[in-house]
Each structure stands twice: as structure tokens, then as C-alpha cells.
Amino acid sequence: xxxxxxxxxxxxxxxxxxxxxxxxxxxxxxxxxxxxxxxxxxxxxxxxxxxxxxxxxxxxxxxxxxxxxxxxxxxxxxxxxxxxxxxxxxxxxxxxxxxxxxxxxxxxxxxxxxxxxxxxxxxxxxxxxxxxxxxxxxxxxxxxxxxxxxxxxxxxxxxxxxxxxxxxxxxxxxxxxxxxxxxxxxxxxxxxxxxxxxxxxxxxxxxxxxxxxxxxxxxxxxxxxxxxxxxxxxxxxxxxxxxxxxxxxxxxxxxxxxxxxxxxxxxxxxxxxxxxxxxxxxxxxxxxxxxxxx
Amino acid sequence: xxxxxxxxxxxxxxxxxxxxxxxxxxxxxxxxxxxxxxxxxxxxxxxxxxxxxxxxxxxxxxxxxxxxxxxxxxxxxxxxxxxxxxxxxxxxxxxxxxxxxxxxxxxxxxxxxxxxxxxxxxxxxxxxxxxxxxxxxxxxxxxxxxxxxxxxxxxxxxxxxxxxxxxxxxxxxxxxxxxxxxxxxxxxxxxxxxxxxxxxxxxxxxxxxxxxxxxxxxxxxxxxxxxxxxxxxxxxxxxxxxxxxxxxxxxxxxxxxxxxxxxxxxxxxxxxxxxxxxxxxxxxxxxxxxxxxx
Ligand SMILES: Nc1ncnc2c1ncn2[C@@H]1O[C@H](COP(=O)(O)OP(=O)(O)O)[C@@H](O)[C@H]1O
Ligand SMILES: Nc1ncnc2c1ncn2[C@@H]1O[C@H](COP(=O)(O)OP(=O)(O)O)[C@@H](O)[C@H]1O
Ligand SMILES: [Zn+2]
Ligand SMILES: [Zn+2]
Numbered sequence: 001x002x003x004x005x006x007x008x009x010x011x012x013x014x015x016x017x018x019x020x021x022x023x024x025x026x027x028x029x030x031x032x033x034x035x036x037x038x039x040x041x042x043x044x045x046x047x048x049x050x051x052x053x054x055x056x057x058x059x060x061x062x063x064x065x066x067x068x069x070x071x072x073x074x075x076x077x078x079x080x081x082x083x084x085x086x087x088x089x090x091x092x093x094x095x096x097x098x099x100x101x102x103x104x105x106x107x108x109x110x111x112x113x114x115x116x117x118x119x120x121x122x123x124x125x126x127x128x129x130x131x132x133x134x135x136x137x138x139x140x141x142x143x144x145x146x147x148x149x150x151x152x153x154x155x156x157x158x159x160x161x162x163x164x165x166x167x168x169x170x171x172x173x174x175x176x177x178x179x180x181x182x183x184x185x186x187x188x189x190x191x192x193x194x195x196x197x198x199x200x201x202x203x204x205x206x207x208x209x210x211x212x213x214x215x216x217x218x219x220x221x222x223x224x225x226x227x228x229x230x231x232x233x234x235x236x237x238x239x240x241x242x243x244x245x246x247x248x249x250x251x252x253x254x255x256x257x258x259x260x261x262x263x264x265x266x267x268x269x270x271x272x273x274x275x276x277x278x279x280x281x282x283x284x285x286x287x288x289x290x291x292x293x294x
Numbered sequence: 295x296x297x298x299x300x301x302x303x304x305x306x307x308x309x310x311x312x313x314x315x316x317x318x319x320x321x322x323x324x325x326x327x328x329x330x331x332x333x334x335x336x337x338x339x340x341x342x343x344x345x346x347x348x349x350x351x352x353x354x355x356x357x358x359x360x361x362x363x364x365x366x367x368x369x370x371x372x373x374x375x376x377x378x379x380x381x382x383x384x385x386x387x388x389x390x391x392x393x394x395x396x397x398x399x400x401x402x403x404x405x406x407x408x409x410x411x412x413x414x415x416x417x418x419x420x421x422x423x424x425x426x427x428x429x430x431x432x433x434x435x436x437x438x439x440x441x442x443x444x445x446x447x448x449x450x451x452x453x454x455x456x457x458x459x460x461x462x463x464x465x466x467x468x469x470x471x472x473x474x475x476x477x478x479x480x481x482x483x484x485x486x487x488x489x490x491x492x493x494x495x496x497x498x499x500x501x502x503x504x505x506x507x508x509x510x511x512x513x514x515x516x517x518x519x520x521x522x523x524x525x526x527x528x529x530x531x532x533x534x535x536x537x538x539x540x541x542x543x544x545x546x547x548x549x550x551x552x553x554x555x556x557x558x559x560x561x562x563x564x565x566x567x568x569x570x571x572x573x574x575x576x577x578x579x580x581x582x583x584x585x586x587x588x
Contacts, residue, residue: 065554146442146446150522150523152440152524152525153524153525154555156520156521157520158521162457181458222454223517223521224521226450226453226455227435227450227452227517227518227522228444229444229447229450259451259454260359261447262447
């Protein structure tokens with residue numbers, strides 16, 4: 001039996017992870033390309049995939065904001081990103097110059113959400129909907145309902161909601177250049193540096209700032225719960241660890257106060273099933289396969 | 295040509311509005327039944343629809359919480375409502391005792407959301423998704439994406455999210471018995487009585503409390519915007535008026551700060567298209583028709 005080759009591009013602000021896998025979601029080959037200029041980075045990406053002439057489809061999970069309305073002339077573009085040089089980049093168009101195969105195009109967090117959704121199903125969890133949060137340099141989330149991404153005007157931008165401030169954190173103005181104390185302005189990785197003058201990895205979990213973080217992240221989970229009623233909320237990104245999620249679950253339970261039933265919290269608010277930040281790559285294989293089968 | 299008769303039950307905590315309409319969403323007959331005990335109210339409801347032997351389907355938009363997971367033994371029930379006598383009421387089961395026709399079952403706000411969604415489409419708006427908020431005795435919202443309701447674990451309960459407090463409202467504890475200062479605890483109709491000792495209809499729009507209300511309601515709209523990216527957000531309920539929405543739009547614009555494009559705010563944050571609280575009844579006709587055509 002011939003093995004189907006499927007391409008994945010996880011396009012991040014620091015690096016691109018390009019990989020080739022098969023319909024069993026197994027990675028056959030993988031490479032990291034540093035994110036420099038769009039021209040250089042996309043040329044290297046194209047050159048990499050040229051080595052796989054049997055490639056059947058490619059899926060791209062990109063940092064954003066991106067245009068994903070198919071009826072837009074900018075479909076496939078990275079739009080008004082603050083990342084230097086990358087605003088208004090025709091990402092998909094560049095790939096189409098060299099490859100005449102089906103392509104899927106979505107956000108990094110949507111790709112991760114899809115990977116976790118597919119993996120949950122493979123693990124026989126009864127999942128119809130899932131939210132994937134990343135809490136890293138920025139904060140974002142992707143959501144899948146019945147195999148489709150949420151967002152018809154555009155992709156979600158949950159990093160910029162407002163929250164009830166923690167009583168012990170009222171003086172911190174937040175670091176979002178657009179909103180100050182939005183979710184991202186209060187809990188992204190760089191908030192550790194802003195609050196304490198050192199990176200989060202050097203702040204022990206006994207520090208009270210982690211309780212404050214948990215209070216905010218729990219409110220974000222609460223919003224998704226009450227607006228979407230998903231079956232599961234997955235948290236990834238550099239800031240997140242299982243001990244941190246223990247705190248998040250405790251705050252979430254207090255905030256929800258039993259108002260709706262979400263089942264066992266240890267199954268509801270969870271770390272990714274796919275290890276080593278592989279959720280988006282796996283999601284991409286699944287999205288590429290879906291595009292190929294269309 | 296025979297006219298299709300479709301039944302609508304808008305089941306509220308104060309009254310049931312029962313109506314019969316046709317596939318053009320025109321009302322042929324309508325009656326109000328006060329909400330007393332489940333037995334009496336549902337008996338009267340059944341008796342009303344018995345007068346229409348040609349009825350082809352019925353849709354119910356009910357106050358909640360309700361069970362809408364079809365695989366649940368309690369599907370069709372009003373579940374743990376605080377409304378006296380109504381907890382654990384087999385609403386759909388009672389109707390099925392007397393009618394052997396297709397029935398749709400959803401929440402009051404979902405019914406309204408669907409009515410507005412259908413009407414928007416009839417008005418040639420390009421709408422793929424819509425959120426309907428009610429701000430009345432309680433606060434809730436329903437959401438439709440591509441013709442389907444959002445919520446796979448259960449229906450949304452957006453009334454209980456937390457918000458950034460307005461600097462001039464920090465001392466008000468909120469009135470939600472479960473959460474204090476959740477959205478409903480801060481902006482439902484009875485908060486006027488709690489804050490000012492008089493009902494909202496007696497508080498002029500020049501009163502600063504309306505700015506505070508607008509700040510919170512704008513945050514609720516912001517959450518829906520950033521989590522769902524809907525095409526339109528409709529506000530109904532006794533507290534809402536067009537002059538109030540003018541304030542809400544202004545606060546929303548400040549909070550969003552141009553971060554995502556939602557188009558013209560006067561088309562995005564709007565009053566219902568269907569007049570006289572008729573959104574749910576119209577939505578019910580459409581849902582009943584859909585059930586009939588299945
Ligand atoms: N153990 C940790 N605790 C808290 N924050 C951390 C930890 N490790 C990394 N971070 C923070 O996470 C952010 C990077 O997140 P990551 O998800 O790895 O990358 P990115 O979001 O850029 O893709 C940085 O701000 C970093 O300081
Ligand atoms: N003009 C008004 N301004 C502010 N609040 C109002 C106004 N009219 C009614 N209300 C409040 O709205 C609530 C009733 O909301 P409504 O949507 O009519 O009913 P319900 O939510 O019970 O179905 C009450 O708390 C009432 O005080
Ligand atoms: Zn922000
Ligand atoms: Zn509440």
C-alpha cells in the first residue's frame with residue numbers, strides 16, 4: 001500500500017516547523033526554519049517541500065492575524081501583524097506558485113485545536129467540540145465544533161477580552177499595547193518580566209503571582225465554557241504546566257460555583273494529548289488529509 | 295394550495311406565548327397563557343393546540359436551564375430551574391402524550407437567535423452566524439452558526455461570565471445569588487432596583503448608571519466578538535433600547551480599539567429586526583418547519 005504524504009507548516013513568529021507525515025499522522029520528516037523575512041522563510045519552506053514530489057496536500061497553521069474568509073481577495077494572507085516585514089504577506093499564494101496540490105489554511109491555534117480534537121477522537125473520547133488555548137508570548141485560542149472552526153467574520157482573538165481584576169493585582173496596568181489589561185496583557189509570558197523583573201521560568205509556583213494568573217486564566221476558561229459549552233478545554237504554551245492547571249481548575253470551580261455541569265474538571269481543563277508541542281503538526285496532517293479527500 | 299400550520303411555544307417564566315403560523319412565518323392565531331404550575335400551564339397549552347388538527351409540527355423555545363442533549367434520558371426536560379414547581383419538568387414528554395407530530399426543542403434565546411437569523415437572511419443580509427442577547431429579568435444569549443445552535447455540552451449560559459468592573463461601580467456587589475457580580479448580577483433589570491431603589495423604566499438615560507450598564511454590556515458583546523466572531527449581535531429584553539445601544543456601541547468601540555474588523559457598528563450591535571418581541575415565535579415557526587421537512 002502506498003503511503004500518503006501530507007505536508008504541515010506550523011508558521012510561528014520565531015520559527016517555522018515544516019513536516020511531512022502520513023494519513024496515520026506519523027511524522028516521516030521534520031525541519032525547523034527560523035522566521036526571518038517572508039521571502040527567505042517562504043523560499044526555504046518551498047525548497048523543503050520540493051524534496052517530496054509525492055506530497056498530496058499541505059496544511060498551514062499560521063501566526064496571525066490571517067485572512068480566512070474564502071471570498072476575500074486577501075484569502076491566504078497574513079494581514080496586519082505587528083511582526084516586522086510580515087504584514088500583508090500572501091503566504092498561500094507563494095506556496096501555490098510552486099505546488100499544485102490541495103492546501104488548507106488556518107491559524108496556529110486552530111491547527112492545534114484540530115490536532116487535539118482528532119487525537120481525542122482517536123483516544124475514544126466523546127468530543128464534539130474543543131477549545132485550544134495557548135499562553136505563551138501571546139494568548140490565543142482556536143475552537144472546533146463538529147469538525148469545523150469557529151469564526152465566520154474571522155478567527156477568534158480571545159486574548160483581548162476583559163476580566164475581573166484580582167484584588168491583589170489592581171495596580172498592574174497590563175502590557176497589551178492595544179488594551180492594557182486584557183487577558184493577554186495580564187497573563188502572557190512577558191507579564192512575568194513586567195510584574196517581577198524576571199522570566200516566568202524563574203518564578204516558583206509558590207509565588208502568589210501564579211494564583212493571580214490562575215484566577216485570570218480560569219475566567220478565560222469560564223468565558224469559553226459559558227459562551228460555547230465545549231466538551232474540553234486544552235491549554236498549551238510556555239506558561240502552562242500541569243501544576244499550574246491544578247490552580248486554574250480550583251479557581252474555575254470557585255468561579256463557576258456549580259452553575260453548569262462540565263463533568264470532571266481533570267478531564268475538562270487539560271494539557272495537550274499530543275506531546276512536545278506537536279498538536280498543530282498533527283492537526284495539519286488531519287486538515288491536509290481532509291483537503292485531499294474533498 | 296394548502297397552508298402549512300406550524301406551532302410555536304415561547305415558554306417564559308411569566309407567560310407562555312402559544313401561536314400558530316405558516317411557512318411564510320405569518321401568525322394565524324396567538325394566545326397568552328400565564329405560567330402557573332407545570333400541570334396547569336402545559337394542559338392549557340395542549341388544549342390550545344388541539345384546536346388546530348392540521349398542525350404539522352411544533353417548536354418550543356423555553357426558559358431554562360433545559361436538557362437539549364438528545365442522548366440524555368432527560369432530553370426535553372426543564373432541569374434545575376429555581377422557578378418554583380418547574381424543576382425536573384418533562385415539557386416535551388407532556389406534549390408528546392397528545393401530539394404525534396415532529397417537535398423542536400430549544401432555549402428561549404436560541405429561538406430568538408434563530409428568528410433573527412432567519413429574518414436577516416430574508417432581508418438579504420449576508421449572515422452566517424448571529425448572537426441574540428436578552429437583558430431582562432435575567433441575562434442570556436443564544437448563538438447560531440451556519441444554521442446550528444452553539445453548545446454541545448449544553449446551551450450557553452453567558453449571563454454568568456465575569457467582567458472588568460467600572461471604576462464608578464466598584465462598591466456594588468451584584469445581585470446574582472450564585473456569583474454576585476457576574477454579568478447578570480450587574481446588568482439585569484432588577485439591578486436598577488438594587489442600585490437605585492427604583493425600576494429601570496424610571497431611570498432616565500442621562501443617569502450615569504446607564505453608562506456603567508453600557509460598559510458591562512459592551513464587554514459582553516466584546517467577549518462574543520472575540521470568542522465567536524459572529525456576523526451580528528442582537529440585543530432584546532426589557533432593559534434594551536436603541537438609545538442605550540448607542541452607548542453600548544461607543545463603549546464597545548473603545549474596548550475593541552480597532553483590534554478586529556466588525557464592520558459598521560450600527561449594523562453589528564442592533565435591536566431585533568422582528569418587532570414586539572416576536573423573534574422567538576418567528577424562530578419557532580422556522581424551527582418547526584425544519585423539523586417537518588426532515
Ligand atoms: N516555565 C515557565 N513558566 C512561565 N513562563 C514561561 C515558562 N517557560 C517559558 N515561559 C514563557 O513563555 C513564553 C514563550 O511561550 P512559548 O509558547 O514557548 O512560545 P511562543 O508563544 O512564542 O510560541 C515566554 O514569554 C516565556 O518567558
Ligand atoms: N425602560 C426600561 N429600562 C430599564 N429596565 C426596564 C425597562 N423596562 C423594563 N425593564 C426591566 O426589564 C425587566 C423585564 O425584562 P423583560 O425582557 O420585559 O421580561 P423577562 O426578562 O422577564 O422576560 C424588569 O427587570 C424591568 O424592570
Ligand atoms: Zn489586548
Ligand atoms: Zn451569576
